[in-house]
Structures are given as structure tokens and as C-alpha cells.
Amino acid sequence: MAALDRSLISRLPLFQGMAPEEQSEILRSARSSRYAKDSWIFEQDTDAHSFFVLIAGHIRVVRTTPDGQQVIARYISEGEIFGVAAALGRTTYPASAVAAVDCVVLAWPNGLWPELARRFPTFGATTYRTVGNRLQETQTRVVEMSTEQVEQRVAHALLRLANQTGRKTESGIEIDFPISRQDIAEMTGTTLHTVSRLLTKWEENGIIVSGRQKVTVKDAHRLVVLSENRTKG
Amino acid sequence: MAALDRSLISRLPLFQGMAPEEQSEILRSARSSRYAKDSWIFEQDTDAHSFFVLIAGHIRVVRTTPDGQQVIARYISEGEIFGVAAALGRTTYPASAVAAVDCVVLAWPNGLWPELARRFPTFGATTYRTVGNRLQETQTRVVEMSTEQVEQRVAHALLRLANQTGRKTESGIEIDFPISRQDIAEMTGTTLHTVSRLLTKWEENGIIVSGRQKVTVKDAHRLVVLSENRTKG
DNA sequence: GGCAGAATTTGCGCTGGCGCAAACTCGGGG
DNA sequence: CCCCGAGTTTGCGCCAGCGCAAATTCTGCC
Numbered sequence: 001m002a003a004l005d006r007s008l009i010s011r012l013p014l015f016q017g018m019a020p021e022e023q024s025e026i027l028r029s030a031r032s033s034r035y036a037k038d039s040w041i042f043e044q045d046t047d048a049h050s051f052f053v054l055i056a057g058h059i060r061v062v063r064t065t066p067d068g069q070q071v072i073a074r075y076i077s078e079g080e081i082f083g084v085a086a087a088l089g090r091t092t093y094p095a096s097a098v099a100a101v102d103c104v105v106l107a108w109p110n111g112l113w114p115e116l117a118r119r120f121p122t123f124g125a126t127t128y129r130t131v132g133n134r135l136q137e138t139q140t141r142v143v144e145m146s147t148e149q150v151e152q153r154v155a156h157a158l159l160r161l162a163n164q165t166g167r168k169t170e171s172g173i174e175i176d177f178p179i180s181r182q183d184i185a186e187m188t189g190t191t192l193h194t195v196s197r198l199l200t201k202w203e204e205n206g207i208i209v210s211g212r213q214k215v216t217v218k219d220a221h222r223l224v225v226l227s228e229n230r231t232k233g
Numbered sequence: 234m235a236a237l238d239r240s241l242i243s244r245l246p247l248f249q250g251m252a253p254e255e256q257s258e259i260l261r262s263a264r265s266s267r268y269a270k271d272s273w274i275f276e277q278d279t280d281a282h283s284f285f286v287l288i289a290g291h292i293r294v295v296r297t298t299p300d301g302q303q304v305i306a307r308y309i310s311e312g313e314i315f316g317v318a319a320a321l322g323r324t325t326y327p328a329s330a331v332a333a334v335d336c337v338v339l340a341w342p343n344g345l346w347p348e349l350a351r352r353f354p355t356f357g358a359t360t361y362r363t364v365g366n367r368l369q370e371t372q373t374r375v376v377e378m379s380t381e382q383v384e385q386r387v388a389h390a391l392l393r394l395a396n397q398t399g400r401k402t403e404s405g406i407e408i409d410f411p412i413s414r415q416d417i418a419e420m421t422g423t424t425l426h427t428v429s430r431l432l433t434k435w436e437e438n439g440i441i442v443s444g445r446q447k448v449t450v451k452d453a454h455r456l457v458v459l460s461e462n463r464t465k466g
Numbered sequence: 467g468g469c470a471g472a473a474t475t476t477g478c479g480c481t482g483g484c485g486c487a488a489a490c491t492c493g494g495g496g
Numbered sequence: 497c498c499c500c501g502a503g504t505t506t507g508c509g510c511c512a513g514c515g516c517a518a519a520t521t522c523t524g525c526c
Contacts, residue, residue: 063376071376088365132321138371143304145378146422189379
């Protein structure tokens with residue numbers, strides 16, 4: 001396999017603060033893979049062998065319950081690190097990672113984590129900052145699920161997707177990968193039927209436009225209002 | 234202030250793998266404080282100045298929403314590290330910490346984290362393992378809130394409390410600190426009324442005994458059955 | 467270009483659990 | 497020892513959102 005080019009990662013925040021030759025060096029121990037849409041990068045509860053950086057595409061992180069129900073933990077965007085079981089002293093992955101579209105991924109063997117974190121302190125620190133953000137995000141989700149109505153939760157979820165992975169088009173902010181009503185339901189703890197009804201209503205009101213596996217936010221401001229609109233208090 | 238004695242921490246898993254003189258050294262930069270029941274150790278969104286280890290007592294970690302609703306993120310037990318914003322590169326605390334009973338706490342200034350983590354690698358690693366566990370726990374909670382009925386969630390919450398902070402008595406596993414119906418409601422995303430009804434029912438069935446701010450699990454096995462009892466398929 | 471399967475929409479009835487309100491009980495402080 | 501207030505129990509009505517079912521519309525593949 002040819003050596004990987006530094007340009008793959010030099011623009012990513014995760015590798016900022018590393019000298020060019022360091023970037024090349026860290027790449028020497030990485031291997032690059034492609035994953036077709038809907039294929040698994042790793043599976044929940046299996047032995048954690050590697051950690052990853054997403055170079056291109058979008059990844060869905062999914063938890064599956066013993067009785068087969070799925071919950072989407074989060075989406076990973078380009079440049080993000082994921083599958084960091086090693087950094088947290090775990091031996092298995094707590095969730096599965098699925099390619100939401102065709103993806104390109106870099107992988108490092110878990111055994112290299114301690115050495116890499118030691119040799120490139122900002123790399124370690126950035127990773128832990130990411131973990132901290134995810135912990136906080138996840139707790140925010142618990143709070144939302146505890147205190148908000150379904151409509152507010154779906155509005156929040158769309159806003160988050162638009163912010164994290166939205167692509168500005170002339171007609172609004174388009175979510176950058178195929179996402180079904182079922183997916184949105186699994187992010188918000190509701191059913192695809194309820195999501196469908198909400199999106200239909202919002203489309204009638206001009207807040208969004210949506211199609212099959214596609215959502216574009218046209219009026220983020222009104223969505224914010226909806227997401228904050230407490231009916232009880 | 235007199236020097237703190239090594240025996241305070243020598244039994245704690247967090248400080249295992251450190252030589253006695255290292256334990257004494259790490260204590261030299263710590264300060265010890267007492268917190269009366271219901272007092273705040275730190276408050277959400279305030280500047281994070283320190284990280285902490287709980288020496289004695291129980292601490293409730295609480296997130297408050299903009300409109301004043303509270304959600305209990307977790308309880309901290311003796312020996313646990315908490316308020317680790319520094320380790321995750323955050324500058325503010327994402328939640329508040331309240332003494333559930335009178336507590337004794339050690340605190341280190343955040344500025345010391347990098348040095349301590351470098352000098353005592355197992356200390357850092359253990360901390361990050363704890364963070365990983367909490368992230369996974371929090372995600373489990375999201376899954377529960379998405380897929381389970383209220384009865385199952387309350388059963389799960391009681392089982393978790395019994396495991397983490399339970400004290401075995403001759404009549405069952407007693408939760409080791411005062412906990413109200415309202416508290417349980419804030420852990421499970423329901424109302425104190427519903428919790429009260431469930432506990433009453435369970436007490437009639439001999440699964441628990443409960444009193445004012447007190448719950449004792451008598452038949453954990455049947456509680457497990459309840460927590461897994463899916464009504465829909 | 468047509469077809470099979472996937473995704474979405476929509477109607478309808480039902481119920482788990484919440485909101486509200488009131489009564490009651492217990493434990494600690496004075 | 498009594499009283500006050502926090503914590504708890506309980507009744508009642510209601511409705512957001514789910515379960516179920518069927519129709520409809522895409523779209524990628526053959």
C-alpha cells in the first residue's frame with residue numbers, strides 16, 4: 001500500500017498544532033479503508049481493535065437493545081475521531097458504527113493509543129475535549145427526553161443536524177446525507193409516524209422542505225421557537 | 234491547615250498503583266473541605282476551578298434547564314472522582330453538584346491536572362476510564378428513555394442505585410442516602426406522582442419497602458423481571 | 467421502461483401517564 | 497409534647513402520541 005499523504009489530515013482540527021513531519025509520522029501507522037454505504041465499521045460489544053478518523057462521508061453510531069430496537073447515538077462528520085474505546089480504557093465498542101454514505105476512514109490499532117497520546121499531547125487533549133463534548137451532548141439529550149414534548153425534541157434534533165452537518169443551499173440548510181423518518185424517530189425516541197406528521201405540518205408552514213430521505217431547513221428561526229415552546233410550565 | 238493523611242486515599246481504587254510517597258505527594262496539593270447536606274460543591278455553568286474526589290458522603294449531580302426544571306444526572310459515591318472538567322478541556326461545569334448528605338471532599342486546582350496526569354499515569358488512565366463508563370451509562374439512559382415504559386425505567390433506576398450505593402441490611406438492600414419520590418422522578422423522566430404509585434404497588438407486592446426518603450429493595454430479582462418486562466414487541 | 471421493495475403519508479381508536487387538587491402523614495424544631 | 501411544613505398518597509379527567517392498518521409514492525435495479 002502506498003504511503004498516505006499528509007494532505008489527508010493537515011486541514012483537520014484534530015491534527016493542528018503538529019509539525020508537518022509529525023503529521024506524516026502519525027500517518028505511517030494508520031491504515032486507510034473505504035466503506036460502502038450501509039456497511040459496518042465496527043459492531044457493538046465486539047472487541048475494540050482500532051480507533052478511527054473519518055476522512056470523507058458520514059457515519060451513524062447506533063445502540064441496539066437486547067430485543068432488537070435501535071437508537072441512534074449520534075452522527076459523525078468529516079474530520080471527527082470515533083471509536084475511541086482505547087482512550088477510555090474500554091475493551092469493546094459500546095455501540096455500532098454504520099456508514100450513512102460511502103466513507104473513507106483512517107484506522108489506528110488500539111495498542112498505539114498510549115504512545116500517540118504521549119508523543120502528541122495536543123492530539124490527546126483534543127480527543128478528550130471531543131469526548132467531553134459528547135458526554136455533555138448526551139446528557140443534554142437525557143434532559144431533553146425528560147422534560148420536552150416530542151415536537152420540541154424533533155425540532156432540536158433537526159437543528160442539531162443542520163448545525164453539525166448542514167450544507168447551505170440557496171433554498172436553506174440541507175442535511176448532508178440521506179436520513180429517513182425512521183432515523184429521526186430513533187434519534188428522538190418517537191415513532192416514524194409521529195415524525196412524518198410533524199414534518200408534513202412544518203412543510204405546510206414553510207419551515208422546512210423534505211423529500212424521501214432528505215430534509216432542508218428553510219426557517220431555522222421558527223424551528224428554534226418551536227424547540228423552546230413549552231406547553232406546560 | 235495540617236497535612237492530610239495518606240490513609241484518606243490509600244484504600245481508593247483511583248490511587249491504587251501509586252507508591253505511598255506518591256500518594257502523600259498528591260495529597261500535598263489537595264485541600265479538604267466539608268459540605269453540609271444540601272449545600273453546593275459547584276454550580277452549573279460557573280467557572281471550573283477544581284476537580285474533586287469524594288471521601289465521605291453522597292453527591293447528587295444535577296442539570297437545570299433554562300426554565301428551571303431539574304434532572305438528576307447521577308449520584309457520586311465515596312471514592313469517586315467528579316467535576317473533571319479540566320480533564321476534558323472544559324472551562325465551566327456542565328452540571329451542579331449538591332451534597333445529598335454531609336460530605337467530605339478533596340479538591341485540586343484545575344491547573345494541576347496536566348502535571349498530575351503526566352506524573353501519575355494510572356491516575357489519569359483511571360479517571361478517563363471513569364469518564365468512559367459515565368458516557369456509556371448516560372447513553373444507556375438515553376436508550377432506556379427512548380425504548381422503555383416508565384415502570385421499567387424506575388425499576389432500572391432503583392436497581393442501579395441499589396448496586397452502586399446499596400447497603401445490605403437484614404431486610405434487603407437499602408439505598409444509603411435520603412432519596413425522595415421527586416428525586417427518583419428526576420432520574421427517570423417522570424413525575425413524583427407516578428413514582429409514588431409504582432412504589433406503593435411494589436410495596437404491596439413485597440418487592441420493596443419504602444418510607445419517607447428511604448427505599449429498601451427486598452426482592453431484586455423480581456425488580457429485574459419488571460425492568461425487562463416489555464409490554465410491546 | 468417497468469416492477470418490486472422501500473419510504474412515506476394518513477386515518478382511527480385507545481391508553482399510559484400527566485396535570486391538577488386535596489388529603490394525609492411523619493419527623494424534627496421549638 | 498405539639499405543631500408546622502415537607503414529603504407522600506390518592507382520586508379523577510384528559511390528551512399527546514402510540515399501535516395498527518392501509519393506501520400511496522418514490523426509486524433503484526433489472
